[in-house]
Amino acid sequence: MKKYIVLAYAIFLGTSVLAQEVRIGVRGGFGLANQRVERGLLLDTKSRFSWQIGGEANIAVDDMIAIHPALVLSSRGTRIKGSDFGVDYHIRYRPLYLHVPIPVVARMDIGGMDVFGGLGPYFSLGLGGQIVADGGVLGLGVNGDTSIDWGNDNSDNFRSLDAGLVFTAGVVWNGLQFALAYDLGLANIAPNGDDDNIVRNRVFTLTTTYFLPN
Template identity: 30%
Template sequence: MKRLTKLLTIIFVALLCYQTNAQTIGIKGGLNLATLNEKDNDGTYSDNYDMNPGFHFGLTVDVPLNEFLSFEPGLLLTTKGMKYEDELIGLNLSGHANLYYIDVPLNLKATHEFGSGVKLYGTIGPYVGMGLSGKIKATLEFQGDEQTEEEEIKWGSNQDEDTFKRLDMGLTFGAGVEINSILLGLSYDLGLSNISTNQDNGMSVKNRVLKFSVGYRFLSKN
């Protein structure tokens, strides 16, 4: 894992150093609303999951390809996971999973300029994510008595010992507006990797994240 994280960081730094006279460098952050798509051959179990609020923060690089298209990689600290609440015959069960990742999105970006510093843009591309840490918290309430348990996420591929696989890959789609170097964006991460360590009966767990972003572009294209 450390080698892959180091490789992703080296690639991103290399992009920062490449053609700095043409590219732009930005910073962005914002709100995440995350959930997990969980199912097996018997059905889908995540229908009752709620969006778990979190955050993302990091850097982006915009490398122009032509007048309308650019390549926009990024390096983001981002949260994923889910929140749930259920009730059964007087039992109230609630909890959440908070997962922290380093994501490297590799987007193709199309931009249309309207003048007066206003631009609309759309993005699409793959992302690669590495799980850093996380925690699952569950609370059981019955007749006024409450019991809470917490468990640290264990990353790996051992079904008996680990919670989730560390590597996550998927697609990201986004759109937004840029006004005088200030960016307002909306994006959606569609996880394609099955991060479940339990493969019995076709078990599958995939990340889903809706992001609301605010950013600022520091360098202007020449």
Template identity: 30%
Template sequence: MKKATTLLLVTAISLLSFQTYAQTFGIKGGLNLSNVLAKDDDDTYSDDFKMNPGFHIGPTVEFPLNEMVSFESGLLLSTKGFKSSEKETDMGDTWEYEVKLNAVYIDIPLTAKTTFDVGGAKIYGIFGPYVGIGLSGKEKEEYTQDGETETYEADIEWGNDEDEDHLKRLDYGLTAGAGIIVNNIQLGLSYDLGLANISAYTGDGTKIKNKVLRFSVGYMFGE
């Protein structure tokens, strides 16, 4: 936790320094559709997982390297996780089981952005790494049988202890996306591919990696 917090503070201070020289800054937010890759040496358990809807929001900064290429970053409050459900009927008895993981991160994208003028608008593409720090989260399980539902909730325990913790705080990966800019309004679609194994337990080849599809709306000041 101490190393992750230090990394977050150093990056945030760097971004504030960048903003001083930035041509544009802004704010963006939108819809997250998150999932995970969950597997070990025996099986890939996430094949039947479903995307979990959530959100992202936060400030962004951008400064030009030349007329077409710029560097873009920010501090985004972002949700990640997954949901999974099963339903079976046996001898007329139906039961349902659903599990949902909701985690909240601070994500710091560090992307190159290429912009092209198209008539009265601009189109852009972004690519680069991101760093994320896990802040909080919950796991919720529901079991329903014969119309009766039992619910279980637990907070995510963050850390590297395989016996005590669930997920590691530090996440990182690659971001790719594209969008359109009309006046000061920016509409974008991007995908975050997690490269970090965030599972605290790594025995038997256990791996958990985040995946997030984002739909964003942003407003750029001084564009």
């Protein structure tokens, strides 16, 4: 995790010196979140609806390169659904993160639109969330929910720190940005995780950012 933080600091330090223009905006979006979960074998997880809201900067380094750092609240997680020994179950993991993507993008002007694409690191800190479970036994419904426990003990649900790569592409037109992004989690967020106990975040998002006038 330390090497990711050093990389992020280097990016911000470099862009603060080289930036030609900085624009600040309000960002929101939605998408599909999932997790790659391995417990010796790869589990069959399902995607769930996710959302995010916060702020974003567009830092122009030159006419072809920009940095798009953001600070957003982001819902993530996964769903596990199945049936074992006559018991149907549906478990929804709904963690909430403070999410900081820092993509470096190449950009060009096409027909008056700023078209961009690139990648960079992301960092996330778990803040809260819930686990919601329901199911049935012999036609009788069973349900409940509990708060997510963050930490690295066997009794916890997830490690609080996450990091990975974000891939993004989109357009900026008339003060509005429309972007697609995919977060590829590289950190193992399973408590006491090892090669036989792996959880990594995977999130696809569609976002819109309104940049405030300079």
